[in-house]
Amino acid sequence: MTAKTLVTDAERSSASKLFHQVFKQPIQRVALVVLLVMVTVALIADMLASSQPLLLFFHHHWYVLPNLIHPSGLRIYDNDLLMKHLGVDDWALLPLVPWGYNGHDLTHVLSAPDAVHWLGTDSSGRDVLARLLHGSRVSLIVGVLSVTVLVTIGTTLGTLAGYFGGALDVLLMRILEIVHSIPTILLLVTLLSVLAPEGYSAVIAMTVVIGLVWWTDVARLIRGEILRVKELDFVHAARAQGASTWRIIFGHVLPNASSPVLVSATFALASAILVEGALSFLGFGIPDDMASWGGLLNEVRSNIEAWWLAVFPGAAIFVTVTAFNLVGEGLRDALDPRTR
Amino acid sequence: MLRYLFRRFFLMIPTFFGVTLICFLVLKLTNADPVTASNAGAMSGHQISREAIEHLRHFYALDRPWPVQYLRLVRRLVTLDLGTRWQDGRPISEVIGEALPITLLLSSVSLVIAYVLAIPLGIFSAARRGSRRDTVTTLVLFMLYSLPSFWVGTMLIVYLSSGRFVTCPWLGRPGCFPLQGWHSFEGFDQRTILGKLGDVLWHITLPIVTLSYGALASLSRYMRMGMLENLRQDYIRTARAKGLSERRVYYHHALRNALIPIVTLLGLTLPTLIGGSVIVEQIFGIRGMGFVALEAIRLPDYPLVITIVAFTGLLTMIGVLLSDVLYAIVDPRIRLQGVSAK
16 A cells, blocks of 8 residues: 555556546545445345344244345244244344335335334335335446447447448448437337336346437447547558457557547436436336336325425435536546546 | 538438338337227227227228338328327327427427526636636536436425425415416416416426426536637637727627537427427426327327327437538538538
């Protein structure tokens, strides 16, 4: 760690240099912390909010992490019921939020935030905080996966069009214009209502569909950059040395064309999370038995006085989207020579 | 210019075919036909005889191979013979004729508001670059930009319309704004012109707020960036060196050039008129294009869906063309003949 101070700017790898440049501003650092918290929450959501304890000594048996394993001996118990049946020698270590994202507390239906349900419950008595914590998974998975899909498609088609040009370029640009002209939200809603996926396949369906519709910006960026880069001297030099086409594309052209894509992908990540929220809000997205932020907001439409169903999930979407946008902004400022 | 427009127009034709074809094929996946649609809709519970089903399928040409169906569809779209919607047999042209003006009203008003506020905000922010006020403005606009409209709309309804939090006693009902619709359902026809206008304004206030803040945020960011980029240019230094007042430098020299990207954006917002209205109309229960589209997709009522998608696609293409043409008009450096139409 002491060596760190001795490392000069030139010695740092370009990735770490970029990292330092992007997170120079305090606001970008706040965004980074928010995102790290978000990822952590998504990873350990089962440990934070679950209908069963983390550790349990019950009827002379040890149960380790029943919240993850759901042993058959405990099947009928949730935390609430378990607490009532605990004997004198029994004890349990409950998660921070002792409610599962799909656990129905029928004594608290549509209740405002209180000591039992910190952020209230929805119309089927499910804990809002538990659903919020688990909902971060859906948002992050949809965001990351759909951006992976759209960057893959966009980079492939953009590279083909830009590097090879000619008839292929014309054809691909026509396709791009067609996809670009299709109203995104209508196509998304149509496709999702056709597929009517359930469970995690809903998440997959949504990411694929978003990726299939949104690759056009990345493709256009890559194509433009490749048109610019492929005539530069070092590419000619590589070709003169006898490098194969693929080597030139992957080794020389793409790495130099990648920075605008990185910026675009970060903003696309934010937009994908936003669109997942919007689609679930409209009732076409993630099914109700999975927790998603947009799905929580959707419930307000039939219970307009339940402010806690509006405030918290919306704030979660807003904070996440803002954080990603801030990182995108930082990346753009660091990579775009015009704003330096 | 004319030659350019002509060429662009012809390039639109294959795009139009592509958009309608993709939409057609997606809807083909649903296997929806008027029989299932009317079974799901008003006629649910009624048993339809086999012959009737066959008759209907023949009537809608659903017994023909799909390329034939597609070409029939295109012919009907091109000749504007849009047919009726399966749900209730109303002519589609009538349904759209009713819904489109409402959407146009909402989006044009919010767009005007966004432009009127964004331009001065952008100039203000750029003129005080780096100051505390600029930092705060930029941050607030940035947050507005990330604010999901479905959240804002929902929050406005919960806090202002539900009646749980605020109530305007003179309205004689809970809440300060209506829960849905773009006008009152009772006694609207008996009102005077002014009364009607006031009623509509009262109804569309919250939808307009929800629709306009996002455009406001992104437009003013563009405006600020445009101003800053132009203020760095040499001609500004020249203008200052000539001894022109700051005012004149800003409003006469920098502003003109900074407006260019904003003006061209106008064309690109055209397609979002309908896309953006889907969410807002759903929240506020306004029966515009977005509402009708979503209803049609839910059923699914597929002549109507295709018509709306084709229409929106057409708007997008026109919007892109419009923004290119506007660009040429406001920026004399651009020559359209030289612009590749790819």
